[in-house]
Amino acid sequence: MNGRRPFLVAFLLTAAVWAGVAVPFALTPDEPAPAAPRPNASAGPNIAAEGRSRAAGRQALGLAWSSTWSATVPEGSAVPDRALGAGRCAALFTWATGHSAVPRGTATAAFTLTAPEDRGLVVRSLRVVKGRKLPPPKGTDVECLGAVDRGVPQSMESWGRLSLDRPRDLKVSRAVGPGATVGGLVETRTTDCSCQWWIEMEVWEGAKKRTIRVDDAGSPFTLAPPVAGIGAPAQGGALKYGTTDVALAREDSPGDAPSEAPSVSASRLLAGNSQEMWMVADREVPEVGRLTANLDVPGAVCQRVERRLVADGALPAGRAAYAVSIAAPSAREELERVVDISLKVKKTVREGPPPQGYGCYPAQWGLQTNDKQTEASVRLSRDTPHLPVLTGEPVQLFRETEDEPATGTVFVTVEAWDPDDAEYRFTLDVTVEDASGKRTHHTVDDAGRPFVLASRPDGMAPRHEKYAYYENGHKVG
Numbered sequence: 048m049n050g051r052r053p054f055l056v057a058f059l060l061t062a063a064v065w066a067g068v069a070v071p072f073a074l075t076p077d078e079p080a081p082a083a084p085r086p087n088a089s090a091g092p093n094i095a096a097e098g099r100s101r102a103a104g105r106q107a108l109g110l111a112w113s114s115t116w117s118a119t120v121p122e123g124s125a126v127p128d129r130a131l132g133a134g135r136c137a138a139l140f141t142w143a144t145g146h147s148a149v150p151r152g153t154a155t156a157a158f159t160l161t162a163p164e165d166r167g168l169v170v171r172s173l174r175v176v177k178g179r180k181l182p183p184p185k186g187t188d189v190e191c192l193g194a195v196d197r198g199v200p201q202s203m204e205s206w207g208r209l210s211l212d213r214p215r216d217l218k219v220s221r222a223v224g225p226g227a228t229v230g231g232l233v234e235t236r237t238t239d240c241s242c243q244w245w246i247e248m249e250v251w252e253g254a255k256k257r258t259i260r261v262d263d264a265g266s267p268f269t270l271a272p273p274v275a276g277i278g279a280p281a282q283g284g285a286l287k288y289g290t291t292d293v294a295l296a297r298e299d300s301p302g303d304a305p306s307e308a309p310s311v312s313a314s315r316l317l318a319g320n321s322q323e324m325w326m327v328a329d330r331e332v333p334e335v336g337r338l339t340a341n342l343d344v345p346g347a348v349c350q351r352v353e354r355r356l357v358a359d360g361a362l363p364a365g366r367a368a369y370a371v372s373i374a375a376p377s378a379r380e381e382l383e384r385v386v387d388i389s390l391k392v393k394k395t396v397r398e399g400p401p402p403q404g405y406g407c408y409p410a411q412w413g414l415q416t417n418d419k420q421t422e423a424s425v426r427l428s429r430d431t432p433h434l435p436v437l438t439g440e441p442v443q444l445f446r447e448t449e450d451e452p453a454t455g456t457v458f459v460t461v462e463a464w465d466p467d468d469a470e471y472r473f474t475l476d477v478t479v480e481d482a483s484g485k486r487t488h489h490t491v492d493d494a495g496r497p498f499v500l501a502s503r504p505d506g507m508a509p510r511h512e513k514y515a516y517y518e519n520g521h522k523v524g
Contacts, residue, residue, distance in 0.1 A: 171219065
């Protein structure tokens with residue numbers, strides 16, 4: 048590729064391990080060339096580039112708390128336990144895409160386009176091109192609820208949505224100055240096409256119109272129709288409140304239709320703005336040091352530290368808040384429920400060396416862990432077969448759209464103030480009673496595992512932690 052042509056740096060948020068080579072080829076102009084871009088046209092992030100004629104990409108999960116990523120992993124690939132459960136979406140995505148997982152229903156492409164050094168360009172349209180049909184994938188279905196890739200720059204704007212079922216040109220007008228870079232996101236969907244696909248972008252470079260094809264290293268991408276969700280309706284209900292993501296897998300074929308039965312789930316709330324974060328890890332997590340290199344960003348650093356520790360398998364310590372969500376897909380009227388919640392607790396003693404303690408504190412720290420929205424608080428101290436938390440608590444269900452189940456959420460705080468070698472494993476027993484008096488009983492865990500809360504010595508100050516950070520630029524310990 049000569050130096051006067053634009054090159055595309057593309058990476059896929061779908062199942063491709065590497066993004067493809069961007070191959071521009073000249074077309075006969077069929078309309079007047081647009082005006083040249085301004086010399087100071089803004090540029091988006093340059094994600095990765097190995098040379099002017101190649102593009103290097105990487106995976107990503109999603110772009111919002113409401114994102115759901117699903118795919119099918121070919122038969123013969125058993126999902127490892129380390130890639131499933133709360134806070135494990137990144138691990139599941141990395142494993143699945145490394146085993147040639149085929150996205151289901153939706154794929155999102157993120158790209159950057161860089162103009163030649165001596166002149167700019169204008170992007171006029173892009174389209175998705177359908178390739179040959181493929182047999183529907185068979186194997187293990189995997190799913191991430193709350194799939195957010197923290198490595199995707201927030202400056203990446205959506206350029207729109209495309210459909211393999213109804214292909215059309217997506218008209219845009221994006222100018223890129225000489226040597227500058229612009230980035231964007233394009234979502235591609237299908238409901239019935241199991242097929243190959245790629246994206247073509249129409250670009251004016253001066254007076255010449257060119258088309259740039261985005262594919263998987265010269266091969267088309269693949270996409271298959273959506274499958275029934277793996278998680279129960281209640282599992283996505285708490286994501287809007289800032290809970291951990293959830294990674295799920297299903298080997299058996301789904302039923303013909305989603306269940307209309309009530310469901311209950313629970314998820315730990317991550318620390319929000321002005322809330323401290325306490326966690327313990329089996330080892331030092333070097334990535335935390337890099338995240339805390341600049342602590343002068345209130346409300347941002349502590350949240351990133353916590354997500355990094357969760358992904359590494361660290362445990363919350365001392366106190367944690369949980370969102371308990373109730374979903375009733377068939378409910379249309381009488382949307383109030385009465386809920387009883389209790390814990391079944393098992394106390395264990397940590398073996399081996401003491402854990403690495405991590406704390407992160409907002410600039411105006413004052414013990415604020417999610418207390419404002421908590422309906423009840425309970426303290427753990429021993430094995431307890433039945434520890435009441437809430438009794439006869441009214442919960443109002445809401446239906447945001449006609450296509451979604453009615454859901455409601457209650458919040459509880461669990462505390463553990465004991466010597467630092469104690470850990471508490473617990474599940475929740477939840478009883479839901481509807482307006483007719485019908486009661487359903489649910490045992491709720493952490494996506495197949497007990498919830499775990501590490502103890503923290505009562506009265507422990509930040510200076511006692513091995514790794515403690517403040518968002519005002521100070522490091523303690």
